[in-house]
Every structure is written in C-alpha cells, then in structure tokens.
Amino acid sequence: MDTGLRHTVLLQPRVWRPGSPEEAWSLKHTFGTDGVYISGGTLLRTQWESGAAAVPAHLIDLSAIGGISGISAAAGHMTxxxxxxxxxxxxxxxxxxxxPLLTEAVRSIAAPSIRNLGTIGGNAVSSAGDAIPALLVYGAELAMYDGGRTTDVPIADWLTDGGSCPPSNRQSPPHQLLLQIKLPFARSGDSAKGDGGNGHPLPQPAKRFGxxxxIGRREAFTPSVVTAAVSGGLAKDGRIHGLRIAAGGGQTVPRRLTEAESVLEGKRPEPDALAALYEAVLAQYKPCGDSFADADYRRTTAANVIAASLWREAGGARVEEEASCC
Structure with missing residues (x-):
C-alpha cells in the first residue's frame, strides 16, 4: 500500500451519531480533545486538508439531534x-x-455549495466566522448546553474566552454544545438592552441604520481580510445614538469596538468626529496577520471601511434629509 494512502486510512476517525444533546455531550466528555462536534463540517475539512488542525479520532455528528435547527419567533427574540x-x-x-445585517453576512460566506452544507452554529463556534460581527451588533446570545443545563451566554462574553487569534481547532469550552442562537428584537426608541451598549439611552430615532x-482580495468566494458591522440610530438633530460596531476578519476573533463607539456616541457624524473614530478603530482593533494580509493592512482597512460606512449610512442620510427639506 502506498505510504500516503496508508497514512490517510489510519487517520479515518470513528463517527458517532447521538440522538440528543445529552448523548452528544456525554460523548464529548468521554473523548475530550480526541472528539470533535461536527455537522456540516465545511470549515473543519478545510483545516484538516491544509494541516491547520489534526484529524480527530472521533467525530460526534450532531445532524441526528432533533429540535436544534430552524428559525422561530418567541417573546422578545428570534431563535x-x-x-x-x-x-x-x-x-x-x-x-x-x-x-438584515445577518442576512448580508451569510450571503458573503463562501459559495452556494458551502452554504448548503455549513451551519450558523459552526460559523459561530469557530470564533472567527464571518457572521459573528453581525451577531455582535445585534446582541446575540448563545444557548449553551453543559451536560446539566442550558445557559444563555452573550456572544460577546463567550468570545472573550481566549485571545484575538484562536487555535484553528477551538470549540466551545470545555465540552459545551451550542443549541441555539437568540437575537433580541429591537424595541421602539430603544435597543435590545435598553441602551446602545455604552450606557447611553437611545431616544426615539428618526432613522435607524446598519x-x-x-473585504477580500476579490469580489466573491474569498477569505476575508476584514469583516465589519455597524448599527445605530440617528436622532432628528443628526446625532448618533445606540451605536454598535464590531469587526473581525481572517482568523481574528471578532470584537465589539466599544471605545470607538463611545467616540461617536451622541455626536453628529461630521469630519472631525469621523477622524477621531478612525483613530479609535486603529487603536482598538487588534487583527491577526497571516500570509494573506498582515495586521497593519487589516487594521487600516477596518478603520477606512467603518468610518466610510458611518459617513454613508448616517452622515450621508443627514445630508439627503437636509437637501430634501430646504
């Protein structure tokens, strides 16, 4: 037998198909780092084929578990x-x-063939998925099962469990299983948490924007250099309230850029304020560099994209309103 083929055969993992979250968690608890949760497996296969992660001895296939797929509305949130x-x-x-930002984020992920296999849960628990910035600005919570109970954890808190650049094979710590993602509905005159996430009350906005x-090296089907999401409200006097900004890209763990948000919170998106925002993004965003794009390039790209986006979505809208009414 060819040496390469023999090596491949030896690396074939054993596949388990639990029928419940309890059974899946029990298998993961038993196998530890030798077992990996899998569903679509699109990202994991890429990592194994590139050598970025080792093929595990056991795959815990979640596809037979009922009740953890689909989209539904409940009181105050979408599940x-x-x-x-x-x-x-x-x-x-x-x-x-x-x-809508989540719809746009998902649209940008890979090719249709990948989106027909990949799951939103896999994108989220990768710690670097392109959909995460949108989940962050919407204040998403992760329903995590730990073997005894299910706990809702803000995705922003879950992502802080580690550095800016995650190991390629990171999964939910230590054996937790993601069951659902919950997105709170925005309330009139308010954000999902009663403010913009910065302790500032959000007055009734004349316009909401997002x-x-x-950003990649080509238009489609490309690894991201930067992923960024912005969301907020524009009051009648042109001031921004409830601003949320999140950025990731490549293997960078996406984060809320709260310091950058504070720079523009309660202000009009005028040139001086946007220049200060630009500098704040440069200071707070800590991307991971790689052979595809170095950290400085990613940082500058993020600052440009976020500042331009806020001018277009908030500043540009203000100019249009003034022109139409005067």
Whole structure:
C-alpha cells in the first residue's frame, strides 16, 4: 500500500451519531480533545486538508439531534437553531426583515455549495466566522448546553474566552454544545438592552441604520481580510445614538469596538468626529496577520471601511434629509 494512502486510512476517525444533546455531550466528555462536534463540517475539512488542525479520532455528528435547527419567533427574540443551514438562514424573510445585517453576512460566506452544507452554529463556534460581527451588533446570545443545563451566554462574553487569534481547532469550552442562537428584537426608541451598549439611552430615532462589509482580495468566494458591522440610530438633530460596531476578519476573533463607539456616541457624524473614530478603530482593533494580509493592512482597512460606512449610512442620510427639506 502506498505510504500516503496508508497514512490517510489510519487517520479515518470513528463517527458517532447521538440522538440528543445529552448523548452528544456525554460523548464529548468521554473523548475530550480526541472528539470533535461536527455537522456540516465545511470549515473543519478545510483545516484538516491544509494541516491547520489534526484529524480527530472521533467525530460526534450532531445532524441526528432533533429540535436544534430552524428559525422561530418567541417573546422578545428570534431563535435560530445551531444546525440551521446558512442557505436557509439567508432565504428567511423574518431574518431579512428584523436582522438584515445577518442576512448580508451569510450571503458573503463562501459559495452556494458551502452554504448548503455549513451551519450558523459552526460559523459561530469557530470564533472567527464571518457572521459573528453581525451577531455582535445585534446582541446575540448563545444557548449553551453543559451536560446539566442550558445557559444563555452573550456572544460577546463567550468570545472573550481566549485571545484575538484562536487555535484553528477551538470549540466551545470545555465540552459545551451550542443549541441555539437568540437575537433580541429591537424595541421602539430603544435597543435590545435598553441602551446602545455604552450606557447611553437611545431616544426615539428618526432613522435607524446598519451596514455589513466583508473585504477580500476579490469580489466573491474569498477569505476575508476584514469583516465589519455597524448599527445605530440617528436622532432628528443628526446625532448618533445606540451605536454598535464590531469587526473581525481572517482568523481574528471578532470584537465589539466599544471605545470607538463611545467616540461617536451622541455626536453628529461630521469630519472631525469621523477622524477621531478612525483613530479609535486603529487603536482598538487588534487583527491577526497571516500570509494573506498582515495586521497593519487589516487594521487600516477596518478603520477606512467603518468610518466610510458611518459617513454613508448616517452622515450621508443627514445630508439627503437636509437637501430634501430646504
């Protein structure tokens, strides 16, 4: 037998198909780092084929578990099952209506063939998925099962469990299983948490705005250099309230850029304020460099994209309103 083929055969993992979260967690608890949760497996296969992660001895296939796929509305929030396909999420009209940045983020992920296999849960627990900035600005919570109970954890808190650059094979710590993603509905005159995430009350906005950007080396089917999402409200006097900014890209763990948000919170998106925002993004955003794009390039790109996006979505809208009424 050819040496390479023999090596491949020896690396074939054993596949387990639990029928419940309890059984899946028990298997993971038993195997530890030798066992990996898997559903679509699109990212994991890429890592194994490139040598970025070792092929595990055991695959815990989650696809037979019922009740953790699909999209539904509940009191105050939308629930997305972790096994919901990216393709299904992109086509869902309720998500497009209430959480359009997530629809746009999912649209930018890979090719249709990948979106027909990949799941939103896999994208989220990768710690560097392109959909995460949108989930961050919407204040998403992760329903995590730990073997005894299910706990809702803000995705922003879950992402702080580690550095800016995650190991390529990171999964939920230590054996937790993601069951659902919960997105709170925005309330009139308020954000999901009663403020913009900075302790500033959000008055009734004259306009709400938001944008998602994925910057790559080509137009489509490309690894991200930067992913960024912005969301907020524009009051009648042109001041921004409830501003949320999140950025990631490549293997960078996406984060809320709260210091940059504070720079523009309660201010009009005028040149001096946007220049200060630009500098704040440069200071707070800590991307991971690689052979595809170094850290400085990613940082400058993020600052440019975020500042330009806020001018276009908030500043530009203010100019249009003034022109139309005077």
């Amino acid at each position: 997305i099952g972790a096994l919901t396909l990216l393709a299904a999420l992109r086509k869902d009209s309720s998500i497009a209506l209430h959480f 944008a998602f950007h994925k």
